[in-house]
Amino acid sequence: MRAMPDRAVPAISHAVPLLEARSISKSFGERGQRVEALRDITVTVGTGSIVSIVGPSGSGKSTLLNILAGLLRPDTGAVLIGGEPATNPIGRTALMPQRDLLMPWKTVLDNVTVGMRLRGISRKDARAEALGRFPRFGLQGFESAYPRVLSGGMRQRAALLRTILTGRDILLLDEPLGALDAITRMDMQSWLLGIQAQFGKTMLLVTHDVDEALYLSDHVYVLSGRPGRVIGEHRVPVERPRSYDDTVTSPRFVAQKRQVLQELREGSTT
Ligand SMILES: Nc1ncnc2c1ncn2[C@@H]1O[C@H](COP(=O)(O)OP(=O)(O)O)[C@@H](O)[C@H]1O
Ligand SMILES: [Mg+2]
Numbered sequence: 001m002r003a004m005p006d007r008a009v010p011a012i013s014h015a016v017p018l019l020e021a022r023s024i025s026k027s028f029g030e031r032g033q034r035v036e037a038l039r040d041i042t043v044t045v046g047t048g049s050i051v052s053i054v055g056p057s058g059s060g061k062s063t064l065l066n067i068l069a070g071l072l073r074p075d076t077g078a079v080l081i082g083g084e085p086a087t088n089p090i091g092r093t094a095l096m097p098q099r100d101l102l103m104p105w106k107t108v109l110d111n112v113t114v115g116m117r118l119r120g121i122s123r124k125d126a127r128a129e130a131l132g133r134f135p136r137f138g139l140q141g142f143e144s145a146y147p148r149v150l151s152g153g154m155r156q157r158a159a160l161l162r163t164i165l166t167g168r169d170i171l172l173l174d175e176p177l178g179a180l181d182a183i184t185r186m187d188m189q190s191w192l193l194g195i196q197a198q199f200g201k202t203m204l205l206v207t208h209d210v211d212e213a214l215y216l217s218d219h220v221y222v223l224s225g226r227p228g229r230v231i232g233e234h235r236v237p238v239e240r241p242r243s244y245d246d247t248v249t250s251p252r253f254v255a256q257k258r259q260v261l262q263e264l265r266e267g268s269t270t
Pocket of ligand 2: 061063174
């Protein structure tokens with residue numbers, strides 16, 4: 001086993017983050033049975049970086065991504081893109097929802113090209129571009145198949161391909177590897193890092209898996225239990241490319257993991 005070099009990654013510019021949630025609060029429901037989902041959340045995502053949000057179930061992670069994607073309005077606070085308030089963020093980011101939402105009546109190829117077709121790209125051009133990506137996404141041979149025959153990992157790769165083919169620079173990924181078994185999940189984490197490097201996307205991803213957050217990210221935000229509040233913020237000073245085994249066994253990683261777990265434990269009881 002190789003020791004991790006004790007050298008920080010080049011600092012990602014947070015001077016003007018590409019994406020920012022600023023002081024966002026959100027409640028659901030009527031008076032009397034109000035559910036406070038998010039309280040005063042500020043999260044920044046630098047260009048080209050991977051930022052994770054970890055938090056227990058019900059801490060408002062999906063709500064936050066939906067607000068950043070423009071599908072929900074915050075009660076207070078703002079979404080900023082490129083430093084400017086985005087009053088209507090729809091179309092500025094690409095959201096991969098927690099459930100993959102592949103349409104069972106459409107082939108894999110038609111599913112992954114949906115976003116491009118909505119952008120007005122012709123069927124022929126959309127298909128040509130998507131087909132060129134099938135091998136890299138481990139989907140070759142399944143172009144004409146229907147989603148029901150795909151394995152869990154393939155479904156998630158198809159959903160991610162659809163998200164990437166939207167052409168947006170900012171990807172919002174809601175538990176993108178959530179439904180996978182441990183081995184597939186580890187393989188997919190490394191694969192996801194390769195995809196991010198290849199396509200140069202900025203990613204904000206949500207997970208409840210601390211190892212995954214630390215392994216993938218430049219920055220990790222920790223949310224408390226409901227209402228979700230930021231109770232920890234961590235920079236992960238490991239250079240890329242990262243090997244899974246070397247990264248997760250390095251003493252620094254183990255120490256950071258312990259700290260995040262402690263924050264989660266304390267944050268769920270308050
Ligand atoms: N549309 C909604 N209407 C009412 N309550 C909601 C709605 N969406 C989410 N909630 C509530 O807000 C809280 C946070 O939910 P969610 O964002 O899905 O958390 P997470 O993704 O972290 O599990 C939960 O208590 C959930 O029941
Ligand atoms: Mg969720």
